[in-house]
Amino acid sequence: MFPKRRRQVDSLSTDFNHGETATIVAEGIEMAFRSGNQSYQVLKGIDLAVQSGDIQLLMGPSGSGKTTLLSILAGLMKPTVGKVYLLGEEITRLSQSKLTTFRREKIGFIFQNFNLFPALTAAENIEVVLNIKGVKGVKARSQAQGLLEQVGLGLQANQKPADLSGGQKQRVAIARALAGHPRIIMADEPTAALDSQSGHKVIELLRRLAKEEGCTVLMVTHDPRIIDVADSVIYLEDGMIKEG
Numbered sequence: 001m002f003p004k005r006r007r008q009v010d011s012l013s014t015d016f017n018h019g020e021t022a023t024i025v026a027e028g029i030e031m032a033f034r035s036g037n038q039s040y041q042v043l044k045g046i047d048l049a050v051q052s053g054d055i056q057l058l059m060g061p062s063g064s065g066k067t068t069l070l071s072i073l074a075g076l077m078k079p080t081v082g083k084v085y086l087l088g089e090e091i092t093r094l095s096q097s098k099l100t101t102f103r104r105e106k107i108g109f110i111f112q113n114f115n116l117f118p119a120l121t122a123a124e125n126i127e128v129v130l131n132i133k134g135v136k137g138v139k140a141r142s143q144a145q146g147l148l149e150q151v152g153l154g155l156q157a158n159q160k161p162a163d164l165s166g167g168q169k170q171r172v173a174i175a176r177a178l179a180g181h182p183r184i185i186m187a188d189e190p191t192a193a194l195d196s197q198s199g200h201k202v203i204e205l206l207r208r209l210a211k212e213e214g215c216t217v218l219m220v221t222h223d224p225r226i227i228d229v230a231d232s233v234i235y236l237e238d239g240m241i242k243e244g
């Protein structure tokens with residue numbers, strides 16, 4: 001069904017000095033949620049590797065565990081069992097504060113519902129993130145403007161989210177995710193709320209980021225159009241990677 005190749009964890013090394021350059025590696029990920037005295041196993045042993053500069057899709061039916069897996073790979077949630085390496089660092093071993101710093105420096109996030117601050121302009125939405133990353137004042141302003149130009153929104157810098165279309169809002173969110181040059185972009189259904197034309201622009205932008213900027217993009221999606229630009233697709237079913 002999915003013509004893309006799928007790489008398995010046994011074909012790589014997490015050692016960045018030896019050939020393979022997997023940016024994201026997961027080994028034996030299991031996740032169980034507790035409800036009262038019941039335990040519900042959402043992920044049942046996930047191994048995967050995403051190479052540097054690749055666009056990797058996570059697809060599968062609703063409830064199959066895609067968002068849970070993305071959250072674990074992004075270090076937003078600790079797995080019950082298993083290890084996650086990002087850029088060679090085992091993030092499942094990091095303290096909360098080191099993990100927060102790591103995420104801030106290395107990962108840009110894009111969500112389905114944009115998550116922009118409604119009271120701030122497009123440029124200010126990006127400046128806030130740059131400020132957190134230590135870039136302030138005029139420098140932050142000019143970087144925010146540059147990022148907006150990169151996503152084709154140079155003229156919308158002073159507009160607030162309410163004055164932007166869905167596609168424009170998502171491009172602001174992408175510009176914000178790029179603030180500080182993260183090596184990894186994690187996106188959860190970035191085109192789900194967009195019409196077909198805006199969705200296309202966002203997909204093209206993500207493709208360009210991966211291929212021209214060398215970002216590694218991991219994306220949960222139901223959008224079949226994105227398969228065309230993906231390097232690899234993992235299909236989850238009932239908490240497991242569906243085989244061939």
Ligand SMILES: Nc1ncnc2c1ncn2[C@@H]1O[C@H](COP(=O)(O)OP(=O)(O)OP(=O)(O)O)[C@@H](O)[C@H]1O
Nearest residue numbers: 033034042060061062063064065066067068069220
């Ligand atoms: N914090 C949580 N506590 C308890 N159960 C959870 C929690 N988060 C997710 N789940 C359950 O885990 C299962 C997988 O959820 P998840 O959101 O990862 O699936 P998904 O494949 O992303 O689904 P969708 O495509 O609908 O977004 C679901 O049954 C969900 O109810």
